[in-house]
Amino acid sequence: MLRANSMRFLDMDSRIDRSSPHSAFRIPQFFKHARAVAFAITCLFIGVSVAWASDGAAPFTQVARQVQPKVVKIYGVGGARGLEAYQSGMLISAKGHVLTVWSYVLDADEVTIVLDDGRHYVAQVVASDPMTEVALLKFDPGKDEVPHFELSMAAKAQPGARVLAFSNLFGIAVGEDPVSVLHGVVSAVAPLDARRGAFSTNYRGEVYVVDAAANNPGAAGGALTDSQGRLLGMLGKELRSNVSGTWLNYALPVAAFATTVDDMLAGRFTPAEMKDADKPANPLAFADLGIVLVPDVVNRTPPYIDRINPKTPAAAVGLRPDDLVVMIDTQVANSCREATRLIERIEHDASVRLGILRGEQFMEFTLTAKPDAASKDTTPPTSDEKK
């Protein structure tokens, strides 16, 4: 879980409750904490009230207008249920560099970038970092001016600071519509301990936890700024806490990816080999489900199903030979190799959702290697609930 400040306090409380012999010794420390909390809260109150005090003039309206043109709408691959074909991005150079989050949306030769004023461009992926999941895109603005953030001018924020989140969440903005703006405060600066589906994130560094519902579908790649519109970080994908399972609202601080992006811009970035640390001890295999894929002959052999063994979970849900596996949970499986890699990252007794192309028709099947461990429900879930 995000070790938010409040959670730390909770931990300490329980220690005290056990009436350890050292508890008396810790009391002064507690006073310090209590005062710190009181002080933080007071600051928060003042912060909120000052913002209110100056409404009417509403500085947020000006900040919003300054920042919105620097946040773009990105359109790429997707469109199936629960897989939006859009996300957000931040302009970071006058030459058309766009920073965003690596996702299936970018899994195309080119993606479309739409600016705040409706101008649109075709962009290519320059580089992506599997660790931070940051991706750099580039389009050619020609002689056009493009407003942008300067990463070197990024700011930092402490818990209690007011923030604004700019993104095209839910794809609400289209064409020349500016992106949406949400407001909130930084609730905590804490290490990320979260997962997407069954996978823990690679990045475990600090993130800004915010109390605005910043990380909705399509919001990934958007900008988190302070109340003056200075860039603080980039909104991440939708993630759930590893501890509580709740959906997180967070942003990656600029410091977490600034060097990487500099390297990417300079053309000297080489992604680190990812350790398969998350690989489950007892991983799932297609054989466990009763699926035999076609022989993996070339780099990108399409993951067609060759055979379905009788009396297996795959047979039970009605998978057939010649079905093409296109999705495993929310991940795109574009080759036998990728499909195998993805399936191996799932615990052997967890249920898995397969997206299948049968002829022209896209179908979804949910199956479990141990049929007694989960329901045989084949209705496709519309949320990530079952992952």
Place this chain on the structure above:
Amino acid sequence: MKTTRNTLRIADCGLRVAGHSVTAARRDARAVRLLLVTLLHLFAVTGSLFYVGPILAETAVSPEPAVLAAEKARIETVARISQPTIAIFSADGNGGGSGVIISSDGYALTNFHVVAPTGPAMKVGLSDGRFVDAVLVGLDPGGDVALIKLLGSNDFPAAELGDNDACRVGEWVYVVGNPFLLADDFKPTVTYGILSGVHRYQFPSGTLLEYADCLQTDAAINPGNSGGPMFDSGGKLIGINGRGSFEKRGRVNVGVGYAISINQIKRFVGLLKSGRFVDHASLGATVSTDSDRRVVVDDILESSDAYRRGLRYGDEVVRFAGREIGSANAFKNALGTFPNGWRVPLTYRRDGKEVQIQVRLGSVHRQGELEAMLQTEQDDEQLPPEHPKPEKPRPGKEPKPEQPSPAPKDPEPGKSPHGPRDPHHPGAKGKRDAEIPKEVQQYYETAPGYANYWFNRYHRQRIWNAFLAQGDFAEIGWNWKIDAKPKAGNGEVAIELTEKNGSITMPEGKSGVEFTPSLTTAVGPPRSGGLLAALHLWQRLLLVGPTKFGEVYYLGTMPWGPTEKLADCLVATHAGVETRFYFKSDNSQLVGIELFLSDDDDPCEITFDDIRPVEGRALPHHWVVRYGDNVFADLQVTNYKFGAKAVAEKK
């Protein structure tokens, strides 16, 4: 288990600590420890800032006066905007949403999808604790707006209407309403946030409920907030909340809620008061964005007003209703805020030249079509009402994205509190009369095409009574002679009217028309669009009144005349033609007539002003007659002569 124990202990401590000062507690190490544990727990667990009070007091922070002043202003605003906010329930006390009162006589706005399940009668809770009856007045199903009227008082607290076009992204807004039907005493819940987007477009949910040009906010809008008000930071009404984006996190707010803009509603309110189903507008042409990002007409109906005004295939739409049109979406967005029949300026560009025209918008649906659609939507039960005791919102419960916000499904679908669901739409043929409380029945009347025909009859009569107060024409007979002079140029104009025929003598020549049982071909004089027939029908209205005229209904208020001020409009059908009579909304003077000889031709429009009494009867002395883009005549009347009266004078 451990958690439970801790919690119990905390609760216990909390009670004890409440009466002690921090300094007193300091004497006892154990007490101090418990106090801190308590405070920290309470803060951490509940997030409640309230309990931090004692510590704050000790650190002796005194906020800046500006902060305190802002807080005071905010509290005052919240108190003010809570008053007109209402909680709406179905007549049996089940289900419901929110609403807002917009006039002291009790007219209130809510969502169509809030009243759809309640039927024509509902109960309304006010923030002062009053619980009153209310009746459905009019429906705008396309825009998801309903007008209702609270009964039993003429002194309801009304919200002040604002201007959402002046709102900017980043502005503070308040959302007031009854989310999850929390308020047992009807004191509404207030949430606040900023405008996340303006001029947003949200596609229709199902076949109706399109949110064009709506406001997007991060203030929490939840099930039960539907129909409730959104206020700007000054406490002015800028929208009606009704929708949110939900996805995998369950049917609770995830930072995106939408409100229907008040400027759109302002255009519809006057029409909704007629008790009708009010339709949205169409241009009679469609546009698309071409590769140069120009918005061009890609299809146009030759029968549309836009076509008659000169708009053609391939023209570039530059401005519409005062807005720059940068994309087909922007056009759709602007168009969606207008009611059927409204006239708006449109600027198009052809061969590099810009032309501005005034276009009369058509309807989206054919007559009866809207009702038929409502019926099917109702059958689908797409819009379950908020239940009074909702299940705890379960995060992760599978939601349908982009749905209007009322709410958790009826826990016992088979045992609907409404009894067997009436397949008919509320209003049209509505709930069985037996289900409508007595107090409401006297304000409710069914008729095809109406949400509540009672209000149509009421307003028709109200306008006519106010008109009659300026003089009764019933006795003066059909024989009229009217002398006039053209405003520009010389010459005389003489008009003679009888029950059977009419004639006009102008410097250009003389023209006559027989008033036959069908007037569809009575186009004379040439290029007037049927001036003599229009005058004949004017006479008919004055002499026999709206009840005997033929079919006469109250359309509502529409912009009229050069000032485009809203005027009450009666639509009268007789002799196969439709005539619209416009009455000034403050004093019910008759200020205009439009005669439509056919559906796909321009009407003959007569604008009346310089209204003065002639022998105790208010009559217009300045007429402007238009047909299409041209002024047919601009006349100053010098004399009215009525047959019966003339005879009387001779004696």
